[in-house]
Amino acid sequence: MTKISRRTFIGGSAMMGALLTSPELVKALTSQPYPRVKVANIRNLRVGEPVSFNYPDEHSPAVLIKLGERAYGGVGPDGDIVAFSSLCTHMGCPVSYSKKRFVCACHYSMFDPAKNGQTYQGHASEWLPQIILRFEPSTGDIYAEGVEGLIWGRVRNVLKATKTTKK
Known part of the structure; x- marks a missing residue:
């Protein structure tokens, strides 16, 4: 030695x-090398009607919503389109969008989508991870390009290398 x-x-x-x-x-x-994934087109969105998708991989449920009011991190002409992981930060139960908020089905934690997914009621101590979106005005397409916050149950949001889509 x-x-x-x-x-x-x-x-x-x-x-x-x-x-x-x-x-x-x-x-x-x-x-982390997040994939760029087309989520929706603005022409197909309606205020208050959630669009489910998976991001950054097929094991990560997420929800895109057109709120009808400006939101932190919102995209689109009105800055009112946001997306979040749909796994509660308390114990990973699914959250659903109802009455301008996300609600956890297990323990009733509530999150404000207009304020970065901020927790305002229940056991969850962390905000919902917000999906970073990019809006392409020329086509109306909305892309997911990253995640702010850690998806429940993970030590890294991107589990493996994924293919990115081309513009």
Whole structure:
């Protein structure tokens, strides 16, 4: 076994700490290659009628909704189209959209889709993960391009490499 002096150990530890806290390394370790997936076309949306889809993979149920009022992170001409994971952040039960809110079927946590999926009632302590959307005005298409927050039951939102769609 090789002996390491205290000075060498402290110097090496300091260098490793500096390396691990560098913004470039943190970004490389935490950024995820989200797929770009077409979710809907604005011409087919109606206020208050949810559109179910899966994102970022087939095991991640999500809901897109046209709220009829401007929302944080909303897209479209009125900034009122948002999407969220439909798994409650408390225990992963399904949430459904009703009366301008998402409601957990198991323990009745409630989330406000106009305010980033903020929890305002129930056991859930974290907001619903919001799906990052991009609206293409020329076609009316709406694409999912990422997730803000961690989907329930995961340590990473993207489980495996997925194919992205072309524009």
